[in-house]
Amino acid sequence: MNWIKEENYEKTMTELVEPYLAERREEGFFERVWAEPIYFEHYRADAPKGIIVISHGFTESIRKFSESIYYMLQAGFEVWGLDHRGHGRSFRENENPYVVHVSRFQDYVLDLRHLVETKIQPASNGLPVYLYGHSMGGCVGAWIIEDYPSLFRKAVLSSPMLGLSFGRVPVAVMYAGASIRGFGERRKEPMNPVTAFQPDDFENSCDSSRCRYDYYLKKRLSDPLLQTTSPSMGWGMEAVKACARVSSRVEARRVIIPVLLFQAGNEAVVKPASQDAFAYRVPSCSLHRVPGVKHEIYMADSEVLIPYWEEVFAFFGD
Helix, strand or coil: CCCCCCCCHHHHHHHHHHHHHHHHHEEEEEEECCCEEEEEEEEEECCEEEEEEEECCCCHHHHHHHHHHHHHHHHCCCEEEEECCCCCCCCCCCCCCEECCCCHHHHHHHHHHHHHHHHHHHHHHCCEEEEEEEEEHHHHHHHHHHHHHCCCCCCEEECCCCCCCCCCCHHHHHHHHHHHHHHHHHHHHCCCCCCCCCCCCCCCCCCCHHHHHHHHHHHHHHHHHHHCCEHHHHHHHHHHHHHHHHHHHHHHHCCCCCEEEEEEECCCCCCCCHHHHHHHCCCCCEEECCCCCCHHHHHHHHHHHHHHHHHHHHHHHH
């Protein structure tokens, strides 16, 4: 495995990883709902032993996972992923380019299911299909393995959004405020006004690796489609309901496939307690805590990343 270290990170990504991925990438769109195109990517592997499907997090895109995809391909897995609606190159329900909105959280789930059933399975040649879901994508992943238990062989949920954290503001208060303010078309408006790209600085970001943060920020600055930064009031309401649904006892016990759940030691975005509850309620779930790392574990330095990915690939390859 050719691990990418922090020294000369940008040079390695630009001159080695990106050309490597470009040679293996196929891009396209599908429409589960008419006139609502969803962007997806497929990366071919040499002699693949399985397929990994990536479900990305809030305000992200599949392109944020370039380094991760590079490792997946080297480990012998083909990779598929999509830009969830409201993100990246996919269909958006609102006009503000910096705000993520979704009318129903379940649409994320149905889009992902459509990708698997209409694109991935017909091209799989019988290979096992695995799910890798991060943060919001982990909530989507939890929902989909509850409702469609035969869709994936195994699932990794990395810092999954199973309970939201709004700092000192209780979730119930946030939801009530959004419900009052976000009536009708106002659901599409941001929770806080935003008219320009406003990324967090590194210290307040979800990343633990400065070079990785800088590399993706440069991509975002050069591509307006990657500049979503804020939730709509509707997204916040839907996300709260989705978290409550997927982590409930009734829904969680429907999971029958093996699940590996990674929990960040310095978590400030989602609730570790909700992850603990989900892992307890799913007999097939193993919980692994990663100390000293912020929410985006896959954006940490190599001393964390290497054992992290080794555990992921061992889990999928077992």
